[in-house]
Amino acid sequence: MNDILALVEHRQGAIRDITYELLTCGRKLAEKQNTKLTAVLLGHGTDKMIEQLKSKAHRLLVIDNELYKEFNAETYQITLADIIQKQNPFLILIGHTAFGWDLCPALATQLRIPFTTDCLDVEITDSIIKVTRQMFDGKLNAHVTLREHPSYVVTLRSGSIPAEDGNLTAEINKMETPVTVEPEYRKFIEYIEAAIGEVDITKADIVVSVGRGIKDQSNLPLLEDFANTVGGVLGCSRPVVDAGWLPKDRQVGSSGKTVKPKLYIALGISGAFQHIVGMKAADTIIAVNKDPNAPIFNEADYGIVDDLFKVVPALKSKIVELRQAKG
């Protein structure tokens, strides 16, 4: 079987965690299939990154050029298409991140290679690729196979395969860029950092987080009051920010903040993976949701399957009682 390729993802000079997850996945697959893993690093000023990566793949293919300082789907696509056409890898692994999301379908379509996205796991049996992925708001898993072909592209969801250390010594191949002219039709301008709000939810010991289940903005004061009673701050999941009910700096999840409080109370949050990655490191998680199969209950320590508007007032009065008893 031909090589497995994994694309190194970096941003603002640092290798991102997904890279090590992709390389772990790639090493395991290569070992089973008796083939080699090649890490592809497109960057600028790559010496430090090469050091960080060389134990994690059999081969490290490096193109160091200013063109790759920041991610640009178009320059990456031109470059990777050239590499893939020359090397004919069996499988190309890319992160299902803002980066891979932008790149994979275009790259694979250009080369007419079957691809699939946002996978939790990849298996190879007799040169057939089978992936596990989620559908229907993360409430069901699916097994999906890809149309038979000599090559495949798969994007892997962040956090689905824990990164492991490697003990390989990569052969390092440096190449020249195949990009002769920088594309005019898409240009990176700048990064814009998130605005800093008045409350930093990443510093709080207790976060009371609210989701779609709170129904209406008019219910927020009740929940804010509950957060105050518990001694915490109010956070939320994406739909609450999308609706304009709370500012972006309160959002917990992959496109918002990652929090690690002592206690996280999730109210009316079903637990899409984008939310889970932002809060799963909390010491204790309590979830309240009406749907007994909500994915949040797979992450929580304690769950209540009921209407949050019944639970919140009852719990609040118990906490007040306990406080008063304590004096």
Added chain:
Amino acid sequence: MDIIVCVKRVPQTAEAEVKVDSSKKDIIKDRLTFDMNESDTYALEEAILLKEKYGGTLTVVSLGPVETEDTLRIALAKGADHAIRIKAEDFGELDGYKTAQILKELIEDVKYDLIFTGCMATDDAYSQVGVTLAELLGIPHATMVTKIEVVDNKAYVHRELEGGLLEHLEIVLPALCTIQTGINDPRYASLIAIRRAAKKEIKALGKSEIPSENITLNSILEELFTPPVGKRAEILTGSMDEISTKLSGIMKEKGLI
């Protein structure tokens, strides 16, 4: 400015229980409501806002069963000029790649400045159609867009990256953007507008209008199943008084009260 918006009608599963049917390849739908995919409603709104600012024609396209025409009618009521349904019943099993190829056959002969799609459909969650369609049409794209400004023949867009970071970039029109939720505040259609839209034509196109001989499927759905249970929460039961006593007890024990 001529804009095409591609939308999908999906079951609303965020707040509902979802169960696999006996074929293991679909879900039990009879107790679910259907509506326009969430990010598509933002894509449609963004297109309406641009049309209000710059004029031009707004066309909404959807590949789906006949019920999709209800969804398209709401889009007409909100401000779309034309609506086209591609008959899903003519094309068999679909994935992101196949959907994009069908849309390409329809769109390649139409004049447009921008194409919008939602950034992800909540049912199959592939996030493939937009970028694949852009590649097939040979136009630039940007995904997970949270802001668009059009100046002459360029769009200046913000893309949402991880951790609250945004990427500001420039793309030359015609281009395709996949729109992230929260970019705007989608309007509701007024009753009068809905009544007016009831009289508008929705074009339905099938395999006689859209050649499908060379269209392929990448992904074959083998089975749907309930995810394996990981570290399952301890579910507290009893009366509300008992539950809240237990919970506050746990919080006290952990030194959180």
